[in-house]
Amino acid sequence: MNKTSQKQESITTRRDFIKTLWKIAGIAAIFEFTYVGFSIFNPRKKTQISETSLFNAGNIDSFKNGTLTQFRANKFFLYRHADGGFIAFSVKCTHLGCSINWVAERNQFICPCHSSHFDIMGNVLSSPAPRPLDSFPVIISNNNILINTAKSVKRSKFSTNQLTYAQ
Ligand code: FES
Structure with a gap:
């Protein structure tokens, strides 16, 4: 393997790594938006009185x-x-x-x-x-x-x- 192809492979690996990071960040953002949306439309009832x-x-x-x-x-x-x-x-x-x-x-x-x-x-x-x-x-x-x-x-x-x- 020559130097040029090694460099090419290293760049490809780095690109794959960054793509994976973006995918993880995207999934995390989807979860967060879902959670925030759910919290807004289904707020906890603060008026509930505890039995105690x-x-x-x-x-x-x-x-x-x-x-x-x-x-x-x-x-x-x-x-x-x-x-x-x-x-x-x-x-x-x-x-x-x-x-x-x-x-x-x-x-x-x-x-x-x-x-x-x-x-x-x-x-x-x-x-x-x-x-x-x-x-x-x-x-x-x-x-x-x-x-x-x-x-x-x-x-x-x-x-x-x-x-x-x-x-
Ligand atoms: S009048 Fe002062 S505490 Fe009741």
Whole structure:
């Protein structure tokens, strides 16, 4: 084999190698485009609630209309409105996060830290709390009241669309 044919063979080998690299890069690009396309058109549902964040407060019939029940260990109050709807309030004061108390004689939640007062729907009656008590989503499933304690919801004021009803 002479020098010219050796050089020719070396160039051919290098060309084959580069062609192979381009093929691999092309296949990788196809996979990536497919993956990105799939991710865009089939986003993961971020609204799914994990089973572990749902607290079962009990059967719907164990809560009378117009009653408030404390679940202090789980950091919420569950209120069943006079019309039968449910709402769960976080025990955290919206000022600096102290735990509020229900004072039945006054029909108010009162914060022991800086004395913010809230009505039974969590609306601010006296500052420094800047907004109503946060709520937790309530789900009613098989007549059980499930509270999603992983997700508190900020509210500007109470409205009846925040209540959850049995179907
Ligand atoms: S933390 Fe409740 S009033 Fe300040």
